[in-house]
Amino acid sequence: MLKQNGYGIVVFIGVLLAILTVVEYFMGLYHVGATLLMLMAALKAILVLYFFMHVSRLWTAEGDH
Amino acid sequence: MRLTSLGLVRGLIGYAVGLLLGMAVVVVSRLLMGMSVWEAEAAWVGGVFFAVIGFLGGVGALSDWLKWTRGAETPLLHGPPADKPAWTRYFGVDYNHKVIGIQYGVTGLFLLLIGGSLALVFRAELADSGISFLQPGTYNTFLSMHAWVALAAILLGVGGMANYLVPLMIGAADMAFPRLNAFAYWINVPAILTLLLSMLFGWDSGWTAYPPLSLRGPVGYQLVFLSIFSIGLSSILGSLNIIVTMLMMRPKGMSLFRMPIFCWAILATSLIQLTATQLIGQAFLMLSFERTLGMPFFNPLYNAAGENIGGQPLLFQHLFWFYSHPAVYVFVLPGLGIISELLPVFSRKPLFGYRWVALSSLAIALVGFLVWGHHMFTSGYGEYLRVVFMISTLLVAVPTGVKFFSWLGTLWGGRLTFPTPMLFTLGAISVFLIGGLSGPILATTATDLFLHDTYFVVGHFHATIFGGFVFPFFAAIYYWYPKITGRMYDETMGKLHFWLMTPGFWLMSLAQMTAGTMGMRRRIADYDPALGVENVHLLVTIAGFVIAFSILIMIYNLFTSAEIGATAGNNPWRSRSPEWQIPSPAPEHSYARPIAVVGEPYDYGLAGSKYIASMGAGDD
Amino acid sequence: MAAVTTPAHAPLGHAHASHADTPHADHDNFAAQLRMNRLGLWLFFISEAFLFGGLLAARFYLWGGTRPELDQNIGLIVTSMLLVSSISMRIAETAMERGNRKAFSFFILLTAIFGLIFMGGVMVFEWGLFPAIYQGHLTPWGDKYGAIVFAMTGMHALHVISGVAFILIVWNLARKGHFSKERHWGVEACAIYWHYVDVVWIFFYPALYLIGNVAHVTH
Ligand code: HEM
Ligand SMILES: [Cu+2]
Numbered sequence: 001m002l003k004q005n006g007y008g009i010v011v012f013i014g015v016l017l018a019i020l021t022v023v024e025y026f027m028g029l030y031h032v033g034a035t036l037l038m039l040m041a042a043l044k045a046i047l048v049l050y051f052f053m054h055v056s057r058l059w060t061a062e063g064d065h
Numbered sequence: 066m067r068l069t070s071l072g073l074v075r076g077l078i079g080y081a082v083g084l085l086l087g088m089a090v091v092v093v094s095r096l097l098m099g100m101s102v103w104e105a106e107a108a109w110v111g112g113v114f115f116a117v118i119g120f121l122g123g124v125g126a127l128s129d130w131l132k133w134t135r136g137a138e139t140p141l142l143h144g145p146p147a148d149k150p151a152w153t154r155y156f157g158v159d160y161n162h163k164v165i166g167i168q169y170g171v172t173g174l175f176l177l178l179i180g181g182s183l184a185l186v187f188r189a190e191l192a193d194s195g196i197s198f199l200q201p202g203t204y205n206t207f208l209s210m211h212a213w214v215a216l217a218a219i220l221l222g223v224g225g226m227a228n229y230l231v232p233l234m235i236g237a238a239d240m241a242f243p244r245l246n247a248f249a250y251w252i253n254v255p256a257i258l259t260l261l262l263s264m265l266f267g268w269d270s271g272w273t274a275y276p277p278l279s280l281r282g283p284v285g286y287q288l289v290f291l292s293i294f295s296i297g298l299s300s301i302l303g304s305l306n307i308i309v310t311m312l313m314m315r316p317k318g319m320s321l322f323r324m325p326i327f328c329w330a331i332l333a334t335s336l337i338q339l340t341a342t343q344l345i346g347q348a349f350l351m352l353s354f355e356r357t358l359g360m361p362f363f364n365p366l367y368n369a370a371g372e373n374i375g376g377q378p379l380l381f382q383h384l385f386w387f388y389s390h391p392a393v394y395v396f397v398l399p400g401l402g403i404i405s406e407l408l409p410v411f412s413r414k415p416l417f418g419y420r421w422v423a424l425s426s427l428a429i430a431l432v433g434f435l436v437w438g439h440h441m442f443t444s445g446y447g448e449y450l451r452v453v454f455m456i457s458t459l460l461v462a463v464p465t466g467v468k469f470f471s472w473l474g475t476l477w478g479g480r481l482t483f484p485t486p487m488l489f490t491l492g493a494i495s496v497f498l499i500g501g502l503s504g505p506i507l508a509t510t511a512t513d514l515f516l517h518d519t520y521f522v523v524g525h526f527h528a529t530i531f532g533g534f535v536f537p538f539f540a541a542i543y544y545w546y547p548k549i550t551g552r553m554y555d556e557t558m559g560k561l562h563f564w565l566m567t568p569g570f571w572l573m574s575l576a577q578m579t580a581g582t583m584g585m586r587r588r589i590a591d592y593d594p595a596l597g598v599e600n601v602h603l604l605v606t607i608a609g610f611v612i613a614f615s616i617l618i619m620i621y622n623l624f625t626s627a628e629i630g631a632t633a634g635n636n637p638w639r640s641r642s643p644e645w646q647i648p649s650p651a652p653e654h655s656y657a658r659p660i661a662v663v664g665e666p667y668d669y670g671l672a673g674s675k676y677i678a679s680m681g682a683g684d685d
Numbered sequence: 686m687a688a689v690t691t692p693a694h695a696p697l698g699h700a701h702a703s704h705a706d707t708p709h710a711d712h713d714n715f716a717a718q719l720r721m722n723r724l725g726l727w728l729f730f731i732s733e734a735f736l737f738g739g740l741l742a743a744r745f746y747l748w749g750g751t752r753p754e755l756d757q758n759i760g761l762i763v764t765s766m767l768l769v770s771s772i773s774m775r776i777a778e779t780a781m782e783r784g785n786r787k788a789f790s791f792f793i794l795l796t797a798i799f800g801l802i803f804m805g806g807v808m809v810f811e812w813g814l815f816p817a818i819y820q821g822h823l824t825p826w827g828d829k830y831g832a833i834v835f836a837m838t839g840m841h842a843l844h845v846i847s848g849v850a851f852i853l854i855v856w857n858l859a860r861k862g863h864f865s866k867e868r869h870w871g872v873e874a875c876a877i878y879w880h881y882v883d884v885v886w887i888f889f890y891p892a893l894y895l896i897g898n899v900a901h902v903t904h
Contacts, residue, residue, distance in 0.1 A: 007779055014772035021764060025757075028895025034745075037891040045884045052775045053877040053884075058723055134854045136863050241721045305728045313721045339728060343735040351743070351836065359826035360835065362743065366828060374828040374902050380746050384739060 072157025076124030083119020087112035120255035160243035166229025173221030180215035204590035205269035212272035233644035236660035237314040249303040256295035263288035276363040304335035318662035330402025333426035345388035386437035397533025411487040412479025416667040425464035458508035485559030489540035497532025521581025551650040552630030565615035573608035751900035753830035760894040770799030
């Protein structure tokens with residue numbers, strides 16, 4: 001599993017999100033349709049939920065970060 | 066004692082100050098923007114918005130949080146205030162879940178009385194044909210007010226049961242977030258004030274507030290929108306609190322499937338309240354903005370070419386019912402949980418199919434999200450949707466049936482006793498059966514096309530709500546009254562209440578349904594005597610008055626018994642549930658030591674079985 | 686009976702220990718409270734998801750396969766602003782987790798600034814509140830496009846503003862010495878709230894700017 005808590009991973013995920021956003025923008029330009037765009041949004045959202053909001057802390061014990 | 070030391074009084078002052086301040090803000094900003102200075106609707110919207118905040122500030126529901134923003138410590142106070150009489154804690158911010166539960170419950174009962182009185186007024190108008198004393202507009206205001214006041218009463222009643230009982234039942238010291246709990250109660254109070262204020266202006270659409278009517282009517286609508294929005298906020302925050310409490314604060318040994326069954330019902334209810342409530346808040350907010358700023362969400366707007374560049378009224382119906390259907394399960398699931406909770410106690414037998422009952426609550430809640438379209442069969446939405454929503458609606462009957470079979474199975478061969486709470490439990494089942502059986506008739510598109518917006522629907526939902534909420538709520542009040550007050554209610558008066566109310570109710574709902582099948586529309590002040598419904602209406606009105614009278618008996622009983630009732634003892638019902646193993650009235654700190662669960666909750670009559678360790682439970 | 690008090694359970698996660706009996710019990714209490722706080726906040730997110738979902742539903746119901754004419758550059762710029770603000774927020778939180786208070790203060794304030802730039806972009810360009818700078822063509826009351834754009838961006842903006850306020854409160858508390866490496870629930874809550882607001886925008890951006898064909902409305 002990727003380590004969630006370094007500065008490095010934060011920047012890496014940030015860059016990934018930026019790239020996805022650009023891809024998304026061009027998907028929009030080429031009219032790929034609502035479904036694919038919403039799936040793309042869901043993918044980005046999952047990245048944020050997991051790496052930025054560390055959702056997994058909900059079910060992992062406290063003290064291991 | 067100074068009057069302003071009562072939170073409620075400070076809240077009311079805050080409300081008034083906020084109202085004036087908000088109006089001033091609106092007036093000044095209109096002045097700055099060069100508009101006509103006074104516009105009643107805008108002024109009231111601004112006023113009431115600030116008034117609600119003013120109330121919360123005045124009562125003190127925000128104080129601790131504001132201190133947190135400065136980093137101040139805010140110790141939790143326990144017990145009644147040191148320098149004031151003990152009763153004053155009920156009229157101000159108190160963090161004890163039992164106090165908050167009582168606040169919810171009593172406010173709920175109070176609203177039930179107001180809502181009921183409104184109904185008696187317009188029922189009297191309907192007792193014969195012709196307009197006697199209520200003009201159609203006023204009639205509709207009374208009717209619409211009746212609905213929302215009663216719904217608020219139900220939400221508060223549910224909140225009362227959940228707040229008082231859940232922490233007790235799971236042996237928790239309090240709720241997970243006591244301040245949030247107090248906030249969630251207190252925001253109801255300015256909301257109710259606002260709702261009652263709306264009567265000044267009137268509003269006439271019925272509780273559903275469908276546009277375009279609700280976009281045109283008087284200013285009263287705006288107050289209703291804001292009021293319901295606030296009550297919705299209370300639902301959301303309250304249910305959030307309950308879910309966290311239930312998931313995180315259970316004692317050792319109490320797995321989810323060993324919780325008292327009422328907790329499952331509240332869990333399912335809370336999941337609905339947490340999520341669906343947002344949609345009615347949003348829908349009412351959109352109505353409010355459409356009225357104030359002219360944002361065309363729901364009203365169509367045609368351009369020169371005749372295209373609709375504005376909104377669509379059906380959007381509102383979708384948003385509204387996406388909450389309001391699941392909301393009917395918010396009204397009934399807790400009550401059904403009470404039924405499942407009390408039956409084993411009074412038949413001295415295990416609850417039949419505990420797991421199935423627990424899961425059926427969740428199933429009802431989940432399927433309940435997929436059925437909202439059954440309120441829209443005649444709305445003109447896509448025809449295929451009728452089929453979809455008809456099938457999904459009929460599916461709800463399955464988990465509901467599970468509950469009925471569990472109740473029958475629990476009663477079967479039990480050693481039954483019939484004190485008042487048990488009577489109301491059985492009454493609830495009988496009434497909910499009437500309501501439940503009329504549901505599928507309405508869920509079938511072919512029949513609903515005829516019955517929609519008739520008194521049949523009125524009969525249907527009153528039976529479900531009385532069977533699913535009012536009767537069980539009364540059962541709960543009688544049942545836990547000894548735990549709350551330490552005294553017994555008067556059994557004779559309790560039985561009298563039951564034997565007036567139950568036949569009265571059967572009569573009322575069957576008569577309502579009959580009127581509906583005879584062609585009586587709902588929400589009109591007058592009807593054509595040629596329909597032949599006059600006698601039926603008279604019956605409904607009489608039954609309504611009988612029910613109201615019986616409820617007064619209960620109120621009297623509750624008040625007097627608190628003084629002169631016999632001392633109840635810790636466990637008058639010989640229940641196994643943790644809250645009955647502690648003294649009555651329940652002490653400030655409910656449990657002296659943390660409890661531990663060592664067995665199944667409902668093994669009544671099984672020799673040697675124990676639910677709670679070392680508290681003397683489980684004898685039978 | 687006199688009012689008694691129990692120790693304050695450090696609401697936003699203050700540095701100094703509360704007055705529980707033993708350090709051990711104190712740690713347990715804090716951990717339990719932290720777990721509850723987290724669950725509570727996430728439940729709140731779930732609840733709010735229904736609000737934003739409802740707005741999205743309204744957008745698809747009224748607009749279907751069309752969308753208003755919006756400046757694509759603005760869309761990209763404000764979206765990137767929120768993205769970089771999320772990155773700096775995550776860096777701020779990591780800094781606090783490592784006890785680097787200086788970096789924390791810097792990055793959390795940076796987050797607020799990005800947030801304010803986002804708000805500025807929304808107000809000036811999307812809403813056209815300052816016609817002297819930019820002439821917007823949508824009004825809330827003009828048609829369904831204006832109505833929904835204002836509803837969605839308005840509800841989102843409300844959350845951005847509250848997020849900025851939250852940031853300022855937390856920043857100020859940290860400045861006054863609150864929070865520690867181990868105990869900083871206030872920081873964590875503020876951070877994930879901010880990211881949540883970003884997640885909402887992740888869905889709103891395509892819904893407003895990318896999905897459907899541009900409709901040219903005549904009034
Ligand atoms: C047992 C399964 C149920 C079914 C199949 C069912 C079905 C229906 C249907 C189809 C309607 C729409 C009738 C119309 O307007 O033409 C309706 C209305 C209504 N039902 Fe139910 N229902 C059920 C249970 C409940 C429950 C448990 C409640 C709880 C309180 C409830 C409360 C209502 C209300 C309040 C309305 C009227 C709403 C309005 O138009 O103002 N129903 N029901
Ligand atoms: Cu329904």
